[in-house]
Amino acid sequence: MTPASPSNPSPRQPRSTDWRLFTILFPYARRNWQLLALALILLVPLALANSAQPIIIGQAVALAKNEPVMFFLEGQTLTSGARLLILLLMLTLAVQLALSGVQGYLIQKVGQRITANIRDDLFVHVTSLATRFFDRTPVGRLITRLTSDVDALGDVFSTGAIGVFSDLLTMLVLIVVMFSIQWQLALLLLALLLPVTGVIVYFQQQYRQSNYRAREELSALNSTLQENIVGINVVQLFRRESFNAELFRKINQRYVKEVDRTIFYDSAVSATLEWVALAAIGGVLWLGSLLVMGRVLDFGILTSFILFAQRLFDPLRQFAERFTAIQAGLTALERVSDILNEPIEIRDPELREGGNQESGIRENKFAVLTSHSPTRNLRPPIPSEIRFEHVWFGYKSDEFVLRDLDFTIRPGEKVALVGPTGAGKSSIIRLLCRLYEVTRGRILLDGEDIRNLPQAELRQRMAVILQDGFLFAGDVKSNIALGEPYSIDEIRSAAERTNVAQFIERLPQGYDTELRQRGTNLSGGEKQLLAFARAAIRNPGILVLDEATANLDVRTESLIQEALETLLEDRTAIIIAHRLSTIRSVDRILVLRQGTLVESGSHEELLEQNGLYASLYRLQMLES
Numbered sequence: 203m204t205p206a207s208p209s210n211p212s213p214r215q216p217r218s219t220d221w222r223l224f225t226i227l228f229p230y231a232r233r234n235w236q237l238l239a240l241a242l243i244l245l246v247p248l249a250l251a252n253s254a255q256p257i258i259i260g261q262a263v264a265l266a267k268n269e270p271v272m273f274f275l276e277g278q279t280l281t282s283g284a285r286l287l288i289l290l291l292m293l294t295l296a297v298q299l300a301l302s303g304v305q306g307y308l309i310q311k312v313g314q315r316i317t318a319n320i321r322d323d324l325f326v327h328v329t330s331l332a333t334r335f336f337d338r339t340p341v342g343r344l345i346t347r348l349t350s351d352v353d354a355l356g357d358v359f360s361t362g363a364i365g366v367f368s369d370l371l372t373m374l375v376l377i378v379v380m381f382s383i384q385w386q387l388a389l390l391l392l393a394l395l396l397p398v399t400g401v402i403v404y405f406q407q408q409y410r411q412s413n414y415r416a417r418e419e420l421s422a423l424n425s426t427l428q429e430n431i432v433g434i435n436v437v438q439l440f441r442r443e444s445f446n447a448e449l450f451r452k453i454n455q456r457y458v459k460e461v462d463r464t465i466f467y468d469s470a471v472s473a474t475l476e477w478v479a480l481a482a483i484g485g486v487l488w489l490g491s492l493l494v495m496g497r498v499l500d501f502g503i504l505t506s507f508i509l510f511a512q513r514l515f516d517p518l519r520q521f522a523e524r525f526t527a528i529q530a531g532l533t534a535l536e537r538v539s540d541i542l543n544e545p546i547e548i549r550d551p552e553l554r555e556g557g558n559q560e561s562g563i564r565e566n567k568f569a570v571l572t573s574h575s576p577t578r579n580l581r582p583p584i585p586s587e588i589r590f591e592h593v594w595f596g597y598k599s600d601e602f603v604l605r606d607l608d609f610t611i612r613p614g615e616k617v618a619l620v621g622p623t624g625a626g627k628s629s630i631i632r633l634l635c636r637l638y639e640v641t642r643g644r645i646l647l648d649g650e651d652i653r654n655l656p657q658a659e660l661r662q663r664m665a666v667i668l669q670d671g672f673l674f675a676g677d678v679k680s681n682i683a684l685g686e687p688y689s690i691d692e693i694r695s696a697a698e699r700t701n702v703a704q705f706i707e708r709l710p711q712g713y714d715t716e717l718r719q720r721g722t723n724l725s726g727g728e729k730q731l732l733a734f735a736r737a738a739i740r741n742p743g744i745l746v747l748d749e750a751t752a753n754l755d756v757r758t759e760s761l762i763q764e765a766l767e768t769l770l771e772d773r774t775a776i777i778i779a780h781r782l783s784t785i786r787s788v789d790r791i792l793v794l795r796q797g798t799l800v801e802s803g804s805h806e807e808l809l810e811q812n813g814l815y816a817s818l819y820r821l822q823m824l825e826s
């Protein structure tokens with residue numbers, strides 16, 4: 203419960219407080235540049251049409267009042283001039299009507315493509331990260347980033363918030379046009395616009411910080427929810443419902459408080475803009491009327507400026523509406539980039555030397571796509587030599603759980619790892635599979651440092667059967683093949699070789715039986731049985747069994763042990779088992795205590811040594 207618990211809130215402040223964050227989107231924008239360019243080009247005629255309308259209406263007033271008019275109206279009668287102006291106004295309206303829909307559609311399309319690309323890259327990146335990252339990151343937090351943060355980013359496009367660029371362009375065009383017509387009124391409007399922009403920037407920053415904290419609280423909320431759902435049995439069996447509900451309520455309250463704050467800043471921006479827009483029109487009327495009375499200004503131009511005042515603040519007002527989505531998008535972008543920038547700690551050799559993150563993702567995809575060779579399981583397995591060379595390892599940099607391990611497992615040798623709980627047996631396996639990187643020393647596979655092997659190749663050469671075999675939603679056969687194109691005959695033969703075919707055939711639809719997520723419709727032992735078939739079909743040179751038969755009844759275990767005898771032939775094997783009776787026939791037993799190798803030898807040799815193994819063995823004999 204630690205990371206999400208109320209006693210340990212960790213809402214960080216947003217780090218990048220400016221628009222530089224949008225640079226993260228550049229590579230994605232580049233991939234969709236044609237659509238994006240078209241959407242941006244359409245903004246120009248839209249902005250021009252928008253700023254032409256006040257001028258046209260102003261010219262109509264000037265024409266009616268016989269005031270000086272623009273060149274294209276000179277020499278025109280009132281009727282023909284009015285006709286021309288109506289035609290021009292219709293033209294600008296037609297441009298607006300025709301293009302704004304197309305532009306909105308294009309920008310949303312680009313937005314959806316960009317967010318889909320980001321979601322894909324996030325998934326690939328997250329699945330490439332080292333186990334250490336998952337140790338410290340609660341699942342709920344990750345899910346929030348992959349789903350609701352990416353959605354918030356998508357909202358920037360779907361709510362039309364990206365139109366802020368057209369707002370800025372419109373404002374720029376309006377300012378240039380205004381200054382070219384009448385500089386005093388233009389200066390007045392600009393003088394109002396600048397401080398208002400300052401106020402908006404301030405509220406924007408406040409909103410952003412609150413929004414960031416709100417997203418953090420949402421992550422904590424999701425983490426707690428996820429933890430309670432996964433651990434529902436413990437929650438109910440230990441009657442933690444009301445205790446956990448109270449924890450949840452507290453996080454929920456903190457979330458609501460932060461959301462309230464964002465609502466406050468959002469409303470503050472809208473209110474400020476409403477007031478300033480009214481003040482701007484009042485100011486133009488006041489200064490304009492003075493200028494008209496002093497005969498420095500015509501009515502027509504004053505009319506144009508009243509419309510300009512409205513239109514200048516319109517984009518700002520819209521900006522306020524779009525503001526929420528943009529700020530939420532910026533926060534989301536920051537949180538998404540946190541994950542995208544999370545370094546891939548365990549890399550393949552060529553990637554570690556100068557490869558960038560993007561190519562890392564590509565390489566990973568490549569590794570996945572090329573991992574299956576259809577003829578592979580027809581070949582005899584190639585047993586490997588495993589050498590641990592003065593290996594030190596700690597999950598935390600200052601606490602070693604494995605100390606100076608130095609041993610060699612010969613090709614084809616069967617070795618058992620034995621030791622009390624927490625001695626470091628599973629950690630050895632995790633290092634061998636490179637789920638973690640050694641702190642000091644080297645692990646060699648057939649003389650080659652495993653850090654110099656592509657991870658796909660390393661993991662292809664070994665199969666690991668764990669105590670709790672994880673199952674995916676899907677049928678039995680796809681849970682054995684795990685995405686590789688094995689034929690049903692190959693799947694059947696793997697199941698037969700491991701003596702699990704009988705069990706599978708007893709299932710309602712045999713190999714086609716649908717399994718629920720995490721295999722909740724199978725028992726612990728049944729899940730383990732499938733893990734054996736999953737390992738056998740891969741025909742690995744190294745087989746690792748980590749408490750792999752612990753969940754099986756004695757009869758099933760003896761069936762599996764029988765199958766194991768053939769399965770382990772010509773393979774290097776590492777077996778971890780607490781029940782020492784199951785490992786008596788291995789070639790060698792390595793005994794660990796607190797991360798140190800303390801004994802090594804066959805069952806008989808170790809009994810003779812009368813050390814830790816002998817005492818563990820005698821204790822178990824006594825129990826049985």
Ligand SMILES: Nc1ncnc2c1ncn2[C@@H]1O[C@H](COP(=O)(O)OP(=O)(O)OP(=O)(O)O)[C@@H](O)[C@H]1O
Nearest residue numbers: 337597598603621622623624625626627628629630
């Ligand atoms: N992800 C982790 N983060 C931090 N410490 C860990 C992690 N996994 C294991 N440890 C610690 O490392 C030590 C060795 O753990 P390991 O799982 O290798 O022991 P083990 O010998 O396999 O134990 P068991 O027989 O109970 O499975 C233990 O002290 C454990 O608390």
